[in-house]
Amino acid sequence: MALVLYKPPEFLEPFHKQERRFVFTGKEILINQDWEKLGVAAVVWDAAIVLSEYLERKVNAGELKLDAKRLLELGAGTGLAGMVAALLGAEATLTDRSEVIGSLIKNVNINFKDDQSNIVVKELEWGRNLNSFSEKYDFIIGADIIYIKESFAVLLKTLTQLTQINTKVLLSCRIRYQKDLDFLEMMKDTFLVNEVYFDKAKGVHIYQATRLSLNT
Template identity: 30%
Template sequence: MGLHLLGLSNIILTDIAPVMPALKRNLKRNKPVLGKTLKTSQLYWNNSNQIKTLNPPFDFVIAADVVYIEESVGSLVGAMEELVADDGVVLLGYQVRAKEAHEKFWELCEKVFLIEKVPHEDLHVEYAFEEADVYVMRKKMIK
């Protein structure tokens, strides 16, 4: 929601069906600050129709705390690849939740993205914590 305050447009907040009511409540609660309604959409990473409905590609895809089930990692990386523009950026807030998912996620990401870890000293001191990292990922250009 803070992205809207920075002037970015066409912001779509996504999550799985059980979380959508809470997401919509948070948007409604923050409407006085936001001024206009941001879009929300249900998104399961393995659902190509839902991905297409979002009308990608996007300049920025922002995700946080999304790597925890090994079986879903391939779909997540595939969705990020479809959603972000060739010259776009994936900004990822990351914390290791499950070793197998962690290993598979980075193995798949390295095939698709150039990955840069943001140094902890560059993160805001109030919001950063030692167990979590922030990554900037850009698509590799295939020649």
């Protein structure tokens, strides 16, 4: 019997690469991936690329100011979007679950080996260890974090507790199922939610949510 080597479908090939390279703010960002060990949390999704491009474009156009702003990335995964935000001047805190933290720290150390004064990695289990995040943030970002219905309640709790009036939440995602839209509807009890960008080629939407009141 002939041995047939497995070749992943073309759309999955980027996920199976051990390294991916990107250029933002004129600097190369090297991302280590580990699909076999950590799965979806350790690869770069299109939503993170589109969000990174959006942040850079808006800052360069003078339509968004990140310099010295407190920014939190939820479900950072490989950390691409959070690292781009830091390169754009944000005081960036990149968060994810305990099993992902080691990989996330590795990527930050690779790309910020000379200066980590405005970027930090912290463990965050949505809805659980929120007391260790005492400050409120100017921006909260997330790329492809809306996809598990069972996590919606704790994700909304996390967003509510870590935001203040005028905090901007930027969520970059593909809308794959009705439940994804259901989460955006859930947010509307606490946030004003608008779609601010759509990348037609990648099928990725970016939604901006702004806290309406501290009483909600």
